[in-house]
Amino acid sequence: MSVSMHPTYYNYKLHPSLATITIPTSTLSLALCSPAMPEVLCISRPGKDNSHGILLHHHLLKWLWKSLFFVVDVVVVAVGGGGRSGGVGSLDSDVPMRNFHINAVSDPLEEILRHRLPQLVQTSQMGPVILLASLVVCGAAAYECDTCPSGTFLSRSDCQSILAANESVIVHDTTSSAVTVKGNWAEQASLPPGSSPDAKFLGPFFLSDDDSQKGSLAVIFLVRVFAPGTYRIFLLHPAGILSATRVPVHVTADNAETSTTFVDQRMQTNASVFEGVGGTLVATIVVERFVNITVSNYRTHLDSDNFFANFVYVDGAVVEAVEIIPQCSPCSTICTSQEFVSAPCTPTLDRVCRNVSTCQFDEGFYESLPFTLSSDTQCSPISNCSTSQYIAVPSTRNSDVTCLNVSFCDLSETFQAAPATETSDTLCLDFCHPCSPDTETTYPCDDIGQSGTLRVNAVSEELYSIDHNSPQPPLEAITDVSFSKTGQWQVITQGGQTYLSDGDTTEHFSIEIRIQPRRGLYRVGFSYLPGPSSAVTVPVSFTYSNGLFKQLVDQTSIPKGGFFTLGDFFFDDFGAIFLLENTDTTSNPLGNTVTFREIQLQALKLPVKCDICPTVVCEPNQYIWAECVCVIATSCTEVEFEIKSLTTTSDRHCQELTVCNSDQFEQAPPTKTTDRSCARILPGCHDLTIQTAPPTSTSDRQCESLCNVCPEHFFLTHPCDLFLDPNDPNVTLIVDVQDKRLQKIGDWEVIPHDGEEFTSYLSDQDQLKGSLLINTTVLLEGGIYDISLAYISTVFSAVNVPVTVKTIQGNTIANIDQTIDPESGWYFLGEFQTVSDIPISIILENRGTNENVLGNTVTFAGLKFVSIHKQRSCKACTECGPGFLIDADCTQTTDTTCKVGFNTTARLDIAGHGIYLKTETAEMIEMKTDSDDMKLIVGMLLTEEVRVDSLAVYVSVQVRD
Secondary structure (H helix, E strand, O other): OOOEEOEEEEEEOOOOOOOOOOOOOOOOEEEEOOOOOOOEEEEEOOOOOOOOOEEEEHHHHHHHHHHOOOEEEEEEEOOOOOOOOOOOOOOOOOOOEEEEEEEOOOOOHHHHHHHHHHHHHHOOOOOOOOOOEEEEEEOOOOOOOOOOOOOEEOOHHHHHHHHHHHOEEEEEEOOOOOEEEEOOOEEEOOOOOOOOOOOEOOOOOEEEOOOOOOOOOEEEEEEEOOOOEEEEEEEEOOOOOOEOOOEEEEEEEOOOOEEEEEEOOOOOOEEEEEOOEEEEEEEEEEEOOEEEEEEEOOOOOOOOOOOOOOEOEEOEEEEEEEEEOOOOEEOOOOOOOOEEEEEOOEOOEOOEEEEOOOOOHHHOEEEEEOOOOOOOOEEEEOOOOOOOEEEEEOOEOOEOOEEEEOOOOOOOOEEEEEOOOOOOOOEEEEOOOOOOOOEEEEEOOEOOOOOOEEEEEOOOOEEEEEOOOOOOOOHHHHOEEEEEEEOOOEEEEEOOEEEEEOOOOOOOOEEEEEEEOOOEEEEEEEOOOOOOOEOOOEEEEEEEOOEEEEEEEOOOOOOOOOOEEEEEEEEOOOOEEEEEEOOOOOOOOOOOEOEEOEEEEEEEEEOOEEEEOOOOOOOOOEEEEHHHEEEEOOOOOOOEEEEEOOOOOOOOEEEEOOOOOOOEEEEEOOOOOOOOEEEEOOOOOOOOEEEEEOOOOOOOOEEEEOOOOOOOOEEEEEOOEOOOOOOOHHHEEEEEOOOOOEEEEOOOEEEEOOOOOOOEEEEOOOOOOOOOEEEEEEOOOOEEEEEEEEOOOOOOEOOOEEEEEEEOOEEEEEEEOOOOOOOOOOEEEEEEEEEOOEOEEEEEEOOOOOOOOOOOEOEEOEEEEEEEEEOOEEEEOOOOOOOEEEEEOOOOOOOOEEEEOOOOEEEEEEEOOEEEEEEOOOOEEEEOOOHHHHHHHHHHHEEEEEEEOOOEEEEEEOOOO
């Protein structure tokens, strides 16, 4: 008989009080059928009565979701006829039935719930129906694969195997290949006398010893289990009045100690162990891989108290799982320093590591948030400054761009020396600013109007100035102007003044004057001949550095002074364009004559004018300063670097060196012309890694996996052990007050103690505060340890005892209240990492222990170090010494092996202070000077051929093993 599964049945029927379910979508939905029945869930389709439902117990369904391993047989029973309640007991024998089989190992649960089960409802063509779901499930629904301890997991596939085995029943009859039959047993096909009329047996027959051949017959069952766990062992046998009362059954699990049970075969402890076949429970035992069940008829006729007969019957054996022990695996995936934990270790999954993302700076992304041990780098797009902004601080790989609004110069105080660019603000300077280096003053600034007023006459096309004062130059002498006229302008004279006139023509006339005066702020106006027949909408435009200015001028009148003021305008080095036209000047019924005489530029504020210096030769480390004076160049300090080198016409520019933040280290040191480069310190070391070097101002934190491969020229002596049994005494080290690794500073008193772990402890007797300490230095194997402290607790103990743990990661300080007695007897100091060649120190002091009004005694009983995770151990590869050759190179797991011998040729150097063997690799090996030893050594090395020189003997050398 083959292995079969023991089913557990769950039967649920539709209840007439089920509430109506509203299905919002066209997809079948899963919901509570009734608030009054929270243990029942219903799968329904929209637009149908709720009686079209498949009911599943919600505990079972929850388990189905979690385990994804089950076998279901759904038997659909339809009850026709309107008005039938379909209650329990109303199922007729002629009701049509439909069977439906699901195996979730191959059928995903989503497929089952969304498609296969609903087909039963959707294909029903009858009216009201009752659906009876009979679920045959391999295993108890309550079992879940979440029993692994912290740091270990059980994969879903292994979980499925366990779920399959957890409630499995392994049945073997006497014909199975797993059974060995010794001796001539009889095959009996009828039940023995006295058996129950309902009794059954496996297959067509069972075995009987016919109450003979006592001591020579046996049946051996060798049963392999699915998974380690606790199992019940049953012997299947019929019961009868002629059966032996002490049948020996020996049960052995995994070749361990044998359990023997004597079975009274006149009865059965269970009349239906498997499918109605009865038998007797002979053992409940823990099995790792296999169990041996041996049934014999030894002494069954002597030790029996059955006076009628002592037949021994064997029908089979049943091995039934009681509780499967999950074989949890350690979460052995170890993230590197350039990875983060995207999914932590859980009872069902190993931890998942992913590479830390790198923001593509060249593609427009910067690092907005750095990665942590459990989160990836966050990258954000670099911002774009608006058209009214400029880039004040450019973006870096870990910072966004800084945008600022473009400034506008206050023309009452400053002028625009340079417009804003994409990366710079508007340059506003005082009108009387000093000249820049390598320039000298050509004209001084004029902030009080000493330059006077410049007039440009369009009739004569001449320039002249008025109100001019020294030392400012005459404006007409330094102004460029050009004229462009359209149309035949007429020259008219009135009041001794000449004007240009368009003669009130409808033709297009214009006057354009391009003027380039000295740079500065001017009040601009123009003159014309006013009159009642003049145009009232004369278009005038003025194009200058800040844009285009337009105005319609009424020429029927003119302000006092004879000039119409357009406004105050700043002229840059490119000057301005004045344009007057007669376009659309037809609105005056008296006439629309357009006239023009001259432009007036009244100097308001003119900045200093600087020009390049003539040829000047300065001394070394000097440059040409303003006003063509040589000055000493700036020297960068120790906290600065040069961003712009010294030239003959510009100073050296220095910038303060970047100072790395507390979470950064110096990745590259500064030079005279480059800044210091800072990089972020790794946020920490991952689980199952140790810090081999702490971060410094110039180096990053160094982390190493406990299972990392050995470095070059080292080999593995002991592999890593990620999960040690804390109850194993070999993983625990206790340091008591007698241990030589404990150093007492000061006069501590040793006090006897009648305890389980300590025979004495140290006490400061509430004296000599601040002068006593205990320093314990221990060199541990590399790994991760739990460290605990033992002390004697009383109400007179100190409440703030300082304890410092010094490791390669730094110092950890704890203040311990010794009036509190830890439940375990040990105060947990924490989990600490160690490196094999660096000791760890724990310092306990009595300084500052004076806060308890009842007393402040400080005690120390011991320290406990429990290894949780052990790092792999490595050893340096052996170097073959003089006189030896390499037989096998060092590998990751094996050391170098050496053999005796030298290179194929060598030379004996005979010097005044000794005799040496000089090999081809220039090794000098001193030979012993004792004559007998010398003969022996040379005899091993020399061949017959020897050539003598004045100072040396050259020999051929054979390699000897």
